Amino acid sequence: MTEKTILRALRGETLPTPPVWMMRQAGRYLPEYRATRAKAGDFLKLCYNPELAAEVTLQPIRRYGFDAAILFADILLLPQALGADLWFVTGEGPRLSTVTDMAGVQGLRPKDAIHETLAPVYETVRILSRELPRETTLIGFAGAPWTVATYMIAGQGTPDQAPAHRLKNSDRAAFVALIDLLTVATVDYLSAQIEAGAEVVKIFDSWAGSLKGQDFHDFALEPARRIIADLKARHPDIPVIAFPREAGDGYIGFARATGADCVALDNSVTPEWAAEHVQVDGCVQGNLASRHMVTGGAELVTETRRIVAAFRGGPHIFNLGHGITPDADPDNVTRMIETVRGG
Numbered sequence: 001m002t003e004k005t006i007l008r009a010l011r012g013e014t015l016p017t018p019p020v021w022m023m024r025q026a027g028r029y030l031p032e033y034r035a036t037r038a039k040a041g042d043f044l045k046l047c048y049n050p051e052l053a054a055e056v057t058l059q060p061i062r063r064y065g066f067d068a069a070i071l072f073a074d075i076l077l078l079p080q081a082l083g084a085d086l087w088f089v090t091g092e093g094p095r096l097s098t099v100t101d102m103a104g105v106q107g108l109r110p111k112d113a114i115h116e117t118l119a120p121v122y123e124t125v126r127i128l129s130r131e132l133p134r135e136t137t138l139i140g141f142a143g144a145p146w147t148v149a150t151y152m153i154a155g156q157g158t159p160d161q162a163p164a165h166r167l168k169n170s171d172r173a174a175f176v177a178l179i180d181l182l183t184v185a186t187v188d189y190l191s192a193q194i195e196a197g198a199e200v201v202k203i204f205d206s207w208a209g210s211l212k213g214q215d216f217h218d219f220a221l222e223p224a225r226r227i228i229a230d231l232k233a234r235h236p237d238i239p240v241i242a243f244p245r246e247a248g249d250g251y252i253g254f255a256r257a258t259g260a261d262c263v264a265l266d267n268s269v270t271p272e273w274a275a276e277h278v279q280v281d282g283c284v285q286g287n288l289a290s291r292h293m294v295t296g297g298a299e300l301v302t303e304t305r306r307i308v309a310a311f312r313g314g315p316h317i318f319n320l321g322h323g324i325t326p327d328a329d330p331d332n333v334t335r336m337i338e339t340v341r342g343g
């Protein structure tokens with residue numbers, strides 16, 4: 001069997017047509033997702049129901065034939081497995097019990113305890129590795145320590161991650177202890193996904209952009225480097241995609257410094273800039289603005305072609321710059337894929 005297209009791109013091959021998948025491709029813009037979520041009861045019940053989580057992972061593959069499927073789960077399941085309370089408020093987002101000092105960090109469970117909670121996620125991966133079409137790559141994932149810590153410290157999403165910055169600056173020891181626990185737990189979590197059948201893993205650092213200078217080095221780059229080094233020691237052939245969202249100039253050299261096989265790009269960088277400064281080090285993923293999945297039209301086609309053309313000279317996986325939003329039109333996704341594949 002010839003190797004899957006995404007694995008070829010991740011090994012550094014320049015392909016005539018970039019493989020394509022989408023962040024949040026299983027999500028609320030799809031009526032079949034909404035129906036399955038209703039059947040599960042709510043979002044978290046869906047995440048912990050292996051049959052239904054596998055079903056929603058497969059839905060966009062059946063509908064669109066994406067080159068990759070991403071495990072259906074959430075980056076906040078790991079804090080829950082470490083002992084935080086987690087719930088979702090409809091229309092608002094996640095809520096967690098907070099960790100605000102060293103006693104809070106020490107009150108979390110040890111990393112070896114996570115698998116008890118996360119076992120259903122590994123079962124979802126096993127189902128998917130049996131049921132996916134043979135040409136489709138299965139991507140596992142976790143949040144990066146900084147991004148996960150921002151939710152654990154604030155107890156919710158925050159526009160500027162102020163509570164996490166405050167803890168970092170006022171109680172360094174507690175903050176570093178939390179980052180360290182998340183780093184080692186993430187290695188075990190991703191390793192278990194790989195052992196269950198994930199062929200690639202992606203590390204989402206959605207709030208990396210709020211770390212500047214030395215902080216970016218210490219809390220975005222360094223944890224990613226440690227996670228990737230430890231994972232590759234256990235699973236040498238597993239490619240890793242890193243997503244230090246809104247890193248700006250921090251994207252330059254990020255793959256080299258962390259050992260990532262691919263860097264995912266958000267929309268704040270142009271594809272022409274990224275081809276010159278980031279793709280020189282290897283595979284890149286991205287970076288169509290999600291709003292085109294809402295607005296469609298000629299601009300969707302023009303922008304898609306522009307990104308494909310800008311990255312044509314090197315390894316590239318086509319994706320959005322962030323997750324597709326619930327108000328997206330499913331037909332625009334079809335249009336985007338046709339355009340990537342030569343339409």
Ligand SMILES: Cc1c2[nH]c(c1CCC(=O)O)Cc1[nH]c(c(CCC(=O)O)c1C)Cc1[nH]c(c(CCC(=O)O)c1C)Cc1[nH]c(c(C)c1CCC(=O)O)C2
Nearest residue numbers: 023024025026027043070071072073074075093204206323
């Ligand atoms: C920060 C973050 C989270 N989760 C995730 C991130 C990092 C990526 C990013 O920046 O978007 C990652 C994530 N979340 C989800 C996946 C599954 C795989 C995929 O399709 O990409 C992945 C990879 C499902 C989800 N995670 C969530 C949904 C929507 C829940 C629903 O169906 O009601 C999905 C499909 C909920 C979620 N989960 C999270 C938030 C802030 C929210 C609420 C906001 C929102 O509703 O979009 C935390």
